[in-house]
Amino acid sequence: MNVTPSATNPMETLLRMLDLSDAGGAQTDEDVFVGLGDASAPRPRLFGGQVLAQSIMAAARTVGEDQLVHSMHGYFLRPGDAASPLTFGVQRLRDGRSFAARRTHAYQSGVPILSLIASFQRPDTGMEHQEPMPSGIVAPETLPTSAELLGGIDHPVARAWAYERPFDIRHIGHNIYFDVKGEHVAHTAVWLKTLGPMPADQNLHRAALAYASDYTLLEPSLRRHGINWATPGISVASLDHAMWWHRPVQVDDWLLYVAESPSASEARGLNLGRFYTRDGVLVASVAQEGMIRIPEGTPHD
Secondary structure, X not given: OOOOOOOOOHHHHHHHHHOOXXXXXXXXXXXXXXXXXXXXXXXXXXXXXXXXXXXXXXXXXXXXXXXXXXXXXXXXXXXXXXXXOEEEEEEEEEEOOOEEEEEEEEEEOOEEEEEEEEEEEOOOOOOOOOOOOOOOOOOHHHOOOHHHHHOXXXXXXXXXXXXXXXXXXXXXXXXXXXXXXXXXXXXXXXXXXXXXXXXXXXXXXXXXXXXXXXXXXXXXXXXXXXXXXXXXXXXXXXXXXXXEXXXXXXXXXXXXXXXXEEEEEOOEEEEEEEEEEOOOOEEEEEEEEEEEEXXXXXXXX
């Protein structure tokens, strides 16, 4: 069945989400910003990557233009409501000569849904090394898009993943949307980039990468046990998220996102990821633990 693509422009939506409004904060010890939810989301729960990206942008609004986010550590405290706006309170923890630290709380209905600490740094020089990019990776142009894989399915989630994401995501090997083909291994790889060009602001690119990092990071845990996203009754939620940006990044050019799961236990899966440019430059690393509950009796390894 042919499904009509969304009338919304995902890139415009992403940039509006990350363009926060200044709500002041003179009467408090925080700088306060307001951001949009995602009323067009196919599910009532707010996408965790969006809250991460917006929280980073809120913190970035309080540091110097030459200071770039290089690490963040966040905890998802409550599910967010996709249809509601968000308020971000930023506390200025420290301002040093090179580094600045900020704590951001994202609020909905007066309660925090995410608590995040981010560190910013002015450009500096020093020793250099990196883990090499995996070999034998096929080019993104040879792989099907999400729209090609999901665009013909008349289901709100399939339509959203096919047409409403601001990122072009292409799985290397089999995806796990509806089944898990091949060996049940605890690693995945995808190519991704934004659907259109981004402004030059480096903190904006880094926040957008945090947004995208939440799309597929739990898939190694799922693939290892033969669990796909369409498994009836599955319940998956991000618990925490940590990210480190090592070098300048351009999210409007192809990035290889490789991930692995070293452990799963007690309804939690730990997943680690790395982002590489096409030239093999390691630009960022990420870690996340997620809750993964599957109904009793569901077949899995």
